[in-house]
Amino acid sequence: MRIHGVAVGASYSVADAVSVDRLGDGADFGVTRLNEPPGWATDSTLYEIYVRGYADDDEEAETTFEALENRLNYLDELGVDCLWLTPVLQHDGKPHGYNITDFFAIADDLGTRDDYEAFVDAAHDRGMAVLFDLVLNHSARDHEWFQDAYQNPDAQYRDRYEWQESGEPGTYFDWELIANFDFTSLEVRRHLLDAADTWAEVADGFRCDMAWAVPESFWKELRDRLKSEDPEFLLLDETIPYIADFHEGMFDIHFDTTLYFMLRQVGSGHEPAESLLDAVEGRTRSGFPDHAAFMLYLENHDETRYVVECGDDAAKAAAGALFTLPGIPMLYGGQELGQRGTRDPLAWGDAREEIRSHYDDLLALHDDHPVLGVEGELVDVEYETENPDDVVAFGRKDGDAGYVVLLNFGPGTATVGIDETVDATDLVSGVSRAAEDGLTVEDVAVFETTG
Known part of the structure; x- marks a missing residue:
């Protein structure tokens, strides 16, 4: 029933x-x-790897997958639990890999299917899950179907794409190298479902690219198909902005694009820090149930690095928000090193120890205090500060466990008076933050309630 x-x-x-x-x-x-997300996923910290660039410094590895495998010990030490790899399928030569020419073949420039499976196995050996970047809205124009169908109304594969009156294929954002599939074609649906089955045998979940552009009926069919084989298989949607209806029998976890944009606004000084709380509460206003899970992020392969746009002070506070607001934190490869280029090869030799140490502290905090993750309730805290635009205070609570979090997006140290009784020892730094007029915070501080 x-x-x-x-x-x-x-x-x-x-x-x-x-x-x-x-x-x-x-x-x-x-x-x-x-519609409950898999338990293993809500307890995870995600990490996105831009596959062409992440391990470019490895000159001894014979394949990209081997080079990535050689970085797994680093990722294990960092403390992340789930790896999202950008697309690994055969493509048209663009390094991002989202213009796919064969949905069943691993890209030649990365290695073979055996190499990919060896990478996944090695990640599993270290307790890490792997997400496959599933691109279903479109193919590259170099795909054999499109090559047959373009400017040929009688072609065998003509009905597998959307077409404009001009004779050009349907696309979004005037992208010139892709063509949108026509999901009214049963052959398209069958082909893409079979491709999903193929890679679900290897990966632990799908990050679903441009989920908003694919019909809901298809996602429901895909979910039923995958979950009947493995109820713990993860489906993560990329939707901008997020869509509450996608939680109903389609996806387990959602990109929190609303919080992402607000973190950028706060970090650049366009919105007060307390706006972050309204962004989180917007999930309920949008129609999501209370158990819906969200991926929190500052950066990805499509966005300018947060530290470049907002500076060091805001970047440290925003990192604190990822690990203390309700949701599942995600790091984009190099974020923890202070990397400034979005898709450049990672500058491992120029890693900023101050940034890496900050993320080490936050990852340890998140692991040691589960209330700061998905399960804990977000509660209001009354506070006073001379820096209201830069500072926000909030609480996290689950049963008898309670915490107060302070975030400071501005420069220097802020003093915050709160209407809570807490242990003044900051759980991030391990030092006392007691001050005459309250508690101090440089970027992020977390205190355990005692009242």
């Missing part, structure tokens, strides 16, 4: 659902929340 529930009145929500099933032949029943 399935039970569905939605908000009533003026509120909007997606239909949340539970399944009630008999356990064996007895009188006992079990309850499963159908």
Whole structure:
């Protein structure tokens, strides 16, 4: 039996659902929340690897996958749990890999399928999951289907793409090297579902590129297909902005694009720091259920590095937000090193120890205090400070465990008075932050409540 529930009145929500099933032949029943994300994923810290550039300094590795495998010990030491690799399939030569020419073949410039599987196995040996970047909205124009169909209305593969009146293929953002698939074609759907089945046998989940551009009916079919084989398989959607309806029988975890943009606004001085809390609360206003999970991020392969746009002070505070606000933190490869180029080869030799140490402290904090992750409740804290635009205070609580978090996006040290009783020892730095008028914070500080 399935039970569905939605908000009533003026509120909007997606239909949340539970399944009630008999356990064996007895009188006992079990309850499963159908849209619940996999437990292993909500306990993770994600890490995006831009595959062409991350390990370019490895001159001894025979393939890119071998070079990436050689970095796994570093990632294990860093403390991340789940690796998202940018696309690894055969492509048109553009280094980002999102213009795919063969949905069933590993890119020649990276290695072979055996090399890819060896990388995944090596990650699993270290307790790390691997996400496959699934690109389904389009193919490259170099794809054999498009080559057959372009300017040929009678072509065998003509109905597999969207076409404009001009005779050009449908695309978004005037992208000239791709063509949108037509999902009314059963052959397209079958082809892409088969491709997803192929890579689901290897990876632990999919990061679904441009999820907003693919019909919801397709995602529902894909989810049912994958979850029937492995209920713990992860589906992460890229939607800008996020779409609450995608939580209803489609995706497990969502890009928190709203918080991402607000972190940029706060870091560049265009919004006060307290706006971050409204961004998080916007999830409920948008219709997500309370157990929906979100990926928190500052950077990815499409965006200017946060430190470049907002500076060191804001970057440290924003990193603190990733690891203390409700959600699943994600780092983009090199973020923890102070890397300034978005898609440049990582400058391992120029890593900034101050930045790396900061992320080490935050990763350890997040591991030691699960309340700061997905499960803890976000609660208001009354506070006073002479730096209201730069500083925000909030609480995290789960049962008897409670914490107060201070973030300071501005330069120097801020003093914050709070209406809570806490141990003044900062859990990030390990030093006392007690001051005459409250507590001090340079970028991020976390205190355990005692009242």
